[in-house]
Amino acid sequence: xxxxxxxxxxxxxxxxxxxxxxxxxxxxxxxxxxxxxxxxxxxxxxxxxxxxxxxxxxxxxxxxxxxxxxxxxxxxxxxxxxxxxxxxxxxxxxxxxxxxxxxxxxxxxxxxxxxxxxxxxxxxxxxxxxxxxxxxxxxxxxxxxxxxxxxxxxxxxxxxxxxxxxxxxxxxxxxxxxxxxxxxxxxxxxxxxxxxxxxxxxxxxxxxxxxxxxxxxxxxxxxxxxxxxxxxxxxxxxxxxxxxxxxxxxxxxxxxxxxxxxxxxxxxxxxxxxxxxxxxxxxxxxxxxxxxxxxxxxxxxxxxxxxxxxxxxxxx
Amino acid sequence: xxxxxxxxxxxxxxxxxxxxxxxxxxxxxxxxxxxxxxxxxxxxxxxxxxxxxxxxxxxxxxxxxxxxxxxxxxxxxxxxxxxxxxxxxxxxxxxxxxxxxxxxxxxxxxxxxxxxxxxxxxxxxxxxxxxxxxxxxxxxxxxxxxxxxxxxxxxxxxxxxxxxxxxxxxxxxxxxxxxxxxxxxxxxxxxxxxxxxxxxxxxxxxxxxxxxxxxxxxxxxxxxxxxxxxxxxxxxxxxxxxxxxxxx
Ligand SMILES: Cc1cc2nc3c(=O)[nH]c(=O)nc-3n(C[C@H](O)[C@H](O)[C@H](O)COP(=O)(O)OP(=O)(O)OC[C@H]3O[C@@H](n4cnc5c(N)ncnc54)[C@H](O)[C@@H]3O)c2cc1C
Ligand SMILES: Nc1ncnc2c1ncn2[C@@H]1O[C@H](COP(=O)(O)O)[C@@H](O)[C@H]1O
Numbered sequence: 001x002x003x004x005x006x007x008x009x010x011x012x013x014x015x016x017x018x019x020x021x022x023x024x025x026x027x028x029x030x031x032x033x034x035x036x037x038x039x040x041x042x043x044x045x046x047x048x049x050x051x052x053x054x055x056x057x058x059x060x061x062x063x064x065x066x067x068x069x070x071x072x073x074x075x076x077x078x079x080x081x082x083x084x085x086x087x088x089x090x091x092x093x094x095x096x097x098x099x100x101x102x103x104x105x106x107x108x109x110x111x112x113x114x115x116x117x118x119x120x121x122x123x124x125x126x127x128x129x130x131x132x133x134x135x136x137x138x139x140x141x142x143x144x145x146x147x148x149x150x151x152x153x154x155x156x157x158x159x160x161x162x163x164x165x166x167x168x169x170x171x172x173x174x175x176x177x178x179x180x181x182x183x184x185x186x187x188x189x190x191x192x193x194x195x196x197x198x199x200x201x202x203x204x205x206x207x208x209x210x211x212x213x214x215x216x217x218x219x220x221x222x223x224x225x226x227x228x229x230x231x232x233x234x235x236x237x238x239x240x241x242x243x244x245x246x247x248x249x250x251x252x253x254x255x256x257x258x259x260x261x262x263x264x265x266x267x268x269x270x271x272x273x274x275x276x277x278x279x280x281x282x283x284x285x286x287x288x289x290x291x292x293x294x295x296x297x298x299x300x301x302x303x304x305x306x307x308x309x310x311x312x313x314x315x316x
Numbered sequence: 317x318x319x320x321x322x323x324x325x326x327x328x329x330x331x332x333x334x335x336x337x338x339x340x341x342x343x344x345x346x347x348x349x350x351x352x353x354x355x356x357x358x359x360x361x362x363x364x365x366x367x368x369x370x371x372x373x374x375x376x377x378x379x380x381x382x383x384x385x386x387x388x389x390x391x392x393x394x395x396x397x398x399x400x401x402x403x404x405x406x407x408x409x410x411x412x413x414x415x416x417x418x419x420x421x422x423x424x425x426x427x428x429x430x431x432x433x434x435x436x437x438x439x440x441x442x443x444x445x446x447x448x449x450x451x452x453x454x455x456x457x458x459x460x461x462x463x464x465x466x467x468x469x470x471x472x473x474x475x476x477x478x479x480x481x482x483x484x485x486x487x488x489x490x491x492x493x494x495x496x497x498x499x500x501x502x503x504x505x506x507x508x509x510x511x512x513x514x515x516x517x518x519x520x521x522x523x524x525x526x527x528x529x530x531x532x533x534x535x536x537x538x539x540x541x542x543x544x545x546x547x548x549x550x551x552x553x554x555x556x557x558x559x560x561x562x563x564x
Contacts, residue, residue, distance in 0.1 A: 073445065074454055096475040100457045103442035107449035112411045112530040115440050125534065130439050131333040135342060138534040179485040180454040187478035225564050244478045250494055258563045279563055296545040299554050306551055313555035314564060
C-alpha cells in the first residue's frame with residue numbers, strides 16, 4: 001500500500017521549531033513513499049530552507065500569505081484541507097500549536113484524530129499514552145481514509161540535517177474566515193538559557209522554593225550545568241515562573257538526558273511530563289515523596305542547603 | 317446570552333489508574349468518578365460570566381450513561397440552570413461527541429460553548445477544536461483569561477511560547493486551561509436545590525446521526541517501570557555520581 005505523508009511545520013515566523021524534525025523521524029518509521037512538509041508563513045523562505053535540510057523529507061511546500069503571520073487554527077486549517085487529498089497521513093506535533101490546529105483539520109475532513117503518537121507499529125497501528133501516561137494503548141486506524149495525528153515530541157529524536165529536499169511554492173485559493181484575530185504574544189523567554197523543549201539538561205523547581213526570589217536558586221544551578229529551567233504546576237500557579245516553564249500533563253512533555261527535580265513531590269501529572277528523561281535526580285526533604293520512585297538518584301535533604309552545596313561541589 | 321458547557325464523567329484525577337488483570341481495560345469498579353477537572357473550570361467561568369450579568373442561562377450537557385446524572389447534578393448544584401443528558405452506553409470518539417454537540421448547538425443556539433481543553437482519561441484534547449470546525453466558528457483553546465465585550469471574546473491562551481492573546485467574534489468555542497479560575501465548592505443547600513432543576517434525557521438515537529467508531533484498541537499495557545534508583549547520602553556523593561556518568 002502506498003503512503004504519502006504531509007507534515008505541518010511549526011515555526012515562530014523566523015525559524016523552524018524542533019518539533020517538526022521529530023515529526024519527520026516518526027514519519028520515517030511508517031516507511032512511506034514520500035514525506036512532504038508544508039510551511040504556512042508570511043515569508044517562509046528561511047523556514048522552508050531549514051525544513052528541506054531534514055533527512056527523509058521529499059518536498060517542502062511553501063505557502064506564503066500575510067494571514068499566516070500568526071498561527072491561528074481557524075485560518076490555517078482550510079489551507080491544509082486544500083492540500084489534503086494527495087496524502088494518506090497528515091501529521092503535526094503534539095505541542096500547543098499542533099493540538100490546537102490538527103483536530104480542526106480532522107473535523108473539516110470529517111475524520112477522527114489520533115493524539116500523541118509515541119510509537120509506530122506500522123502505517124496504521126500506533127502506541128499512545130492515556131490517563132496521564134499511566135496506561136499505554138496500541139490503536140489501529142482504518143487504512144481506507146486519511147489519518148490525522150499528532151506526534152509526541154519527547155518520544156522521537158530529531159531527524160538529521162543532511163537532507164536536500166526540493167522546495168515548491170504553492171498559492172492557495174480559499175476564503176479564509178475573518179472571525180479570529182491575533183493581538184499579542186507575551187513571552188518571558190528570549191533569555192540566553194537553553195530552551196526547555198530541546199535542552200539536554202533541565203533543572204526544575206516546585207512549590208518548596210516558596211517565592212519568586214528563592215526560585216533564583218534553580219536558575220543558578222541551571223546556569224552552572226548549562227541547563228534549561230522547568231517548574232511544577234504549583235510553582236507556576238504560585239507565580240514563581242511563567243506558564244511556559246511548566247512540565248507535565250498540562251505543560252511541556254520533555255525527555256532531556258538529565259532532569260533534576262528540586263522540591264517537587266512527583267504527582268502523576270508532573271511525572272507524565274518528564275519520566276522519559278535519561279537520568280532523573282530528585283532532592284526532597286520528605287523521604288516518602290513519590291518522585292523518589294522514579295528517580296535514578298535521590299537525596300533526602302532540605303533544598304535550601306542542598307542546592308548551594310551542589311553548586312559549590314560542581315564549580316570545584 | 318446562553319452558554320453551553322459540555323462535561324465529561326471521568327475517573328477522579330487523584331485515583332491511581334490500574335489495568336484489569338485480563339488486560340481488557342482499566343479498573344472502574346468502586347473507583348471515584350468526577351467531572352473532568354477542566355470542565356469544572358469551564359462551568360465556573362460560565363457562572364462568573366452570568367454573575368457579572370453577561371449571560372442569562374447556563375446549560376450543562378453530558379454524553380454517556382445514566383450514571384452521568386451524578387455529574388450533571390453537581391453542575392446544577394454549582395449553579396447551572398438546566399442539564400441535558402444525551403444517553404448512550406457506547407464509548408464515543410471525539411468526532412462523534414463533537415457532532416452530537418453540534419446538534420445541540422443547532423437546537424439551543426448558544427453564543428458561547430466553554431469546555432475542557434482535554435479529558436483526563438483519554439487525553440485526546442480534540443473535541444472543542446472539532447466542534448469549532450464543524451460549526452465553522454472561532455476557537456480559543458487552552459484559555460487562562462477570558463473577557464467578553466460587544467459580541468467578541470478576548471482570550472489569553474497558554475501556549476508553549478508563553479501567553480498568546482486572541483480576539484474572536486461570538487459565537488465561539490472556548491476551551492479552558494487550569495489557571496482560568498478555581499472552581500467553587502458546592503454547599504449542601506445548593507445540592508438540595510439542584511434536585512429541583514430540570515434535567516432532560518435525550519436518547520442518542522434521537523439526534524438523527526449514527527455514532528462512528530474509527531479507532532480500535534488492539535492492546536493495553538502499563539508503561540515499563542524505570543529500574544530502581546539509588547538513594548545517595550549527601551550532596552558530594554550526588555555530584556560525584558553525576559560527574560562519573562558524564563552527565564555534568
Ligand atoms: C488535570 C490536572 C493537570 C495537572 N497538570 C500538571 C502539570 O502539567 N504539571 C505539574 O507539575 N502539575 C500538574 N498538576 C498538579 C499536580 O497534581 C500537583 O499538584 C503539582 O505537580 C504539585 O507541585 P509540587 O510538586 O511543586 O508541589 P507539592 O506537591 O506541594 O510538593 C512540594 C514538595 O516539596 C517538598 N519540600 C518542601 N519543602 C522542602 C524543602 N525545603 N526542601 C526540599 N523539599 C521540600 C515537599 O516534601 C513536597 O514533596 C495537574 C493537576 C491536575 C488536576
Ligand atoms: N462524553 C462527553 N460528554 C460531554 N462532553 C464531553 C464528552 N467527552 C468530551 N467532552 C468535552 O470535550 C472536552 C475535551 O475532551 P477530549 O477531546 O476527549 O480530550 C472535555 O473536557 C469535555 O468538555
